Amino acid sequence: MAGLAEALEWAREQITSRVPKADLDQRDPDYIRDQLPGTWLLASLYFRADVQHLDRIPAEGPVLLIGNHSGGNVPPDTFVFTLAFCSYFGVERPFYQLAHNLVVSAPPLGWLRKFGTVAANPENARLALESGAALLIYPGGDYEVFRPSWERHTVDFDGRMGYVKLAREAGVPIVPVASVGGQESALFLNRGQWLAKLLRADKILRLKSIPISLALPWGLNISDLAGHIPLPTKISIEVQHPIEVDGDDQAVHDKVMASLQAGVDRLAARRRFPVIG
Amino acid sequence: MRVERRNVIEADRDAVWKIVSDPDRYPSFMTRLERWETANDQPPGVGARYFVHWKIGSVPVGGLIELVEFDDLRDLAWVGITGVNLRGRIRLRDAGESQTKVTFRLSYQAPGGILGYIADRVAVGQVGRIAADTLKRLKELVESSG
Numbered sequence: 001m002a003g004l005a006e007a008l009e010w011a012r013e014q015i016t017s018r019v020p021k022a023d024l025d026q027r028d029p030d031y032i033r034d035q036l037p038g039t040w041l042l043a044s045l046y047f048r049a050d051v052q053h054l055d056r057i058p059a060e061g062p063v064l065l066i067g068n069h070s071g072g073n074v075p076p077d078t079f080v081f082t083l084a085f086c087s088y089f090g091v092e093r094p095f096y097q098l099a100h101n102l103v104v105s106a107p108p109l110g111w112l113r114k115f116g117t118v119a120a121n122p123e124n125a126r127l128a129l130e131s132g133a134a135l136l137i138y139p140g141g142d143y144e145v146f147r148p149s150w151e152r153h154t155v156d157f158d159g160r161m162g163y164v165k166l167a168r169e170a171g172v173p174i175v176p177v178a179s180v181g182g183q184e185s186a187l188f189l190n191r192g193q194w195l196a197k198l199l200r201a202d203k204i205l206r207l208k209s210i211p212i213s214l215a216l217p218w219g220l221n222i223s224d225l226a227g228h229i230p231l232p233t234k235i236s237i238e239v240q241h242p243i244e245v246d247g248d249d250q251a252v253h254d255k256v257m258a259s260l261q262a263g264v265d266r267l268a269a270r271r272r273f274p275v276i277g
Numbered sequence: 278m279r280v281e282r283r284n285v286i287e288a289d290r291d292a293v294w295k296i297v298s299d300p301d302r303y304p305s306f307m308t309r310l311e312r313w314e315t316a317n318d319q320p321p322g323v324g325a326r327y328f329v330h331w332k333i334g335s336v337p338v339g340g341l342i343e344l345v346e347f348d349d350l351r352d353l354a355w356v357g358i359t360g361v362n363l364r365g366r367i368r369l370r371d372a373g374e375s376q377t378k379v380t381f382r383l384s385y386q387a388p389g390g391i392l393g394y395i396a397d398r399v400a401v402g403q404v405g406r407i408a409a410d411t412l413k414r415l416k417e418l419v420e421s422s423g
Contacts, residue, residue: 036389040334040336040387048335051337055312080335083335
């Protein structure tokens with residue numbers, strides 16, 4: 001048992017030490033510009049994406065974008081929205097996204113840092129907003145992104161509302177970003193929180209879920225750590241009106257949730273079939 | 278890629294120029310326009326800048342443009358400053374009595390090497406339709422207000 005504990009501790013240290021320190025300078029606008037045509041092709045032809053109301057995002061200054069998250073470890077909504085934001089406001093406008101430690105520390109995903117992806121922690125979030133950038137956060141994180149596919153149109157942050165405090169302290173508005181379609185990129189069956197606890201992944205890797213899904217090319221996919229090939233599901237995104245942080249945390253959080261859920265319901269109502277859209 | 282569409286409007290050049298030289302009128306005839314905003318305080322003319330985005334494929338494509346030609350009753354041309362490399366031109370010429378031939382050209386080039394080239398090819402059909410529809414709506418607008 002002592003050997004197992006040591007091995008787990010070693011794994012934790014290996015991952016923690018690989019999480020890059022907050023360095024906003026790693027974002028590379030020229031690199032993003034060069035990648036836009038490829039992402040545009042993927043978004044337009046494969047995901048038939050549709051992004052609406054980007055004009056609701058304040059044209060300049062720092063802003064906190066709060067989205068509902070879907071698609072497991074290959075979330076199409078994130079890259080479609082990043083493409084849309086960079087196309088609309090230009091790669092010149094600083095834009096960062098918070099992601100799980102495992103994502104930013106994985107060597108094959110190093111290129112994400114050039115897109116402005118930084119490790120999800122309050123320090124990085126504050127740093128980004130203080131620099132005047134737009135910041136995209138998915139508060140639901142791994143809890144929401146692995147919800148069962150039959151709950152695909154439910155916004156669920158698991159009660160997390162630290163983002164409200166962040167927006168209040170930075171003095172920035174919150175803009176909810178609603179999306180649908182991502183949870184149809186595979187058949188997500190179970191969050192696997194019981195499995196995460198059993199394997200102590202919640203303690204070691206900050207993973208509260210080890211999800212179970214049916215996904216290409218694996219068939220039965222446990223953990224989704226190696227990702228999967230998403231089905232060509234239609235991604236629809238609708239930016240909501242900005243919300244000023246002028247009440248207590250719970251009241252603001254409730255407004256954000258209501259706005260997001262209403263947006264998701266609207267988008268879901270226009271959807272006739274799963275995947276096809 | 279370069280896309281060019283032409284049509285003939287049953288109105289003299291003055292009437293057509295009055296509309297194409299007025300930036301406020303663009304949202305009323307330019308197709309699939311997602312964003313059209315003045316970006317500096319300059320009146321319409323060389324040096325005036327605008328944010329322009331067309332919905333092409335999944336997202337708005339465009340950026341900051343600047344007028345580089347503003348030749349009364351003849352030519353209006355712009356270049357893209359941010360976003361994809363872009364040049365555009367609206368060209369007016371006489372086509373007969375009380376008729377104006379309007380040419381709308383858009384030249385664009387996405388960055389990103391081979392993927393940029395493929396994206397350009399994929400988008401060309403939609404850009405062509407935007408140019409054709411824009412001219413059709415311009416014709417309707419001019420002829421209905423004449």
